[in-house]
Amino acid sequence: GQQLNQSPQSMFIQEGEDVSMNCTSSSIFNTWLWYKQDPGEGPVLLIALYKAGELTSNGRLTAQFGITRKDSFLNISASIPSDVGIYFCAGQPNFGNEKLTFGTGTRLTIIP
């Protein structure tokens, strides 16, 4: 099935560093979501974006809905060990309870 292009595929950082990842699509999405998935668990919703240009924060996480509606960005400031995991972006082309198209994921590893 179709998936969004997410980059980087993996990141190795030191605790305390800031993290940036992005997601791009060839088509327009009207909703962007960011999820985090730990091993053996389901994805957990971090941030939902519903408006082009929107910038939303959730603690140390900040996500932006790209103005072109074809991309979204997630930033994590001052990373901590519990930030380790796989981050997925997801987009929805139309408003409503329709299926989400997921990105390929960014695996975040914190180097001790």
Place this chain on the structure above:
Amino acid sequence: EAGVVQSPRYKIIEKKQPVAFWCNPISGHNTLYWYLQNLGQGPELLIRYENEEAVDDSQLPKDRFSAERLKGVDSTLKIQPAELGDSAVYLCASSAEPAAQYFGPGTRLTVT
């Protein structure tokens, strides 16, 4: 508030055997989704329910997969017969508003 509940968490079966997964969505969430997640990839939608109606089952392999949500609450996903390639994590999600889907912990299926 309780999250999405799924059972079993793990299942190991031999090929050609049947298997069933159960999902209890968040209370009040009318929309329920079943996703398939292969290793290293994002979830992909299998079927979406609005109350008891399957409104999008275009990605469900209907020759061996079936699902039901008889009373518009709990749902079951069945595979009969299972094949080796069905080994994956099966995720259930629910939502009550546009896009913000909340996932359960998933059922990890291993077909031997």
